[in-house]
Amino acid sequence: MKTTVTAFAITALASFPLSQAVAYDGGESDNTYIEVGVSTVNIPGGTHTSGLAGIGVYTSGIGNKVDFEGLANYQPVDGNDIHNINAPIDVSQPDHSGLGVFSFAQVGDQDVWFGEWSQDGSTSFSNRAVYYYGDTADTTIPTTGTDVHYSVQGISRYTGSNDLDGDFYATFTGSGGTLTGSIANSALTVNVGSATFNSAGEISSSNATATHGGGVSNGSVEGRFYGANAAGLAGIATFNDSQYDTAFGGTR
Structure with missing residues (x-):
């Protein structure tokens, strides 16, 4: 929400x-x-x-x-x-x-x-x-940039050692852009799917996936970029089976 x-x-x-x-x-x-x-x-x-x-x-x-x-x-x-x-x-x-x-x-x-x-x-x-x-007061979004790398961490049913880690890649087009990538631990992989973002830096995706021992759950992503030159990002991935819901954040 x-x-x-x-x-x-x-x-x-x-x-x-x-x-x-x-x-x-x-x-x-x-x-x-x-x-x-x-x-x-x-x-x-x-x-x-x-x-x-x-x-x-x-x-x-x-x-x-x-x-x-x-x-x-x-x-x-x-x-x-x-x-x-x-x-x-x-x-x-x-x-x-x-x-x-x-x-x-x-x-x-x-x-x-x-x-x-x-x-x-x-x-x-x-x-x-x-x-x-x-x-978001100081947030600015670049107008160009391809496969800009973000190191990303995720939190999902955290017990002290099972954080998720991975990489996201943003392409900035001037009117927004695209975001791809995934984060994982030994039991769960969360992929943001074909995420897009608008010129304000608001991220969304309707084809996120959570891959786990029981198969694959489908879901969505909401989030945004924060800071000057989109220095960081954060968001949540939510799924049909909410036990796989994940919060994430990362920096360039």
Whole structure:
């Protein structure tokens, strides 16, 4: 589900206030339990900042979005450069205490993030959703370039060692372009199919595939480029069998 936000951030620079428009874009595979968007929680001098790429969870109010940057500070990256926050939701409690299990990663050094959330993590990956979201304010799309290489990582039912890795190739035509490539681990290969993107850098494909031990699942891709000269990209691939849904991100 696509989420595009244009907001106004008020930033104090020395003693002079600066009003600046900021734009964010991304989406999630299912917004029943989580929703990405501009962060709303602000703790001055604390752990969370409003006006950044964020996520909300139903147990704390889906509109109360916290920034990924703040969440990342809770838990350093693992050996695959993925942040993991383990706070399973106890559905036996009246307040459904807990925030769920997060596995997410950053695209380069941008305020752009991708990952997955589930109620209980690897126990059963209940109510799992994949997502991507980030700052588009400085995004520019090249008008030329053939088979421009992106190193891409994917997250799907992450258990600590099964991230997906691979390569995407973009061809920029001036009015948009095409994107091909795949990411894989030992059990799953996700191919974006014949993806295209428009002049704004928004990526889509209706013939993505997930190849796994049980065969092939068909699906679609949504995503976009981020940063100057399309420095990075992020998105999600969703399939008829949602257990193969995958979030991805990468850089040139």
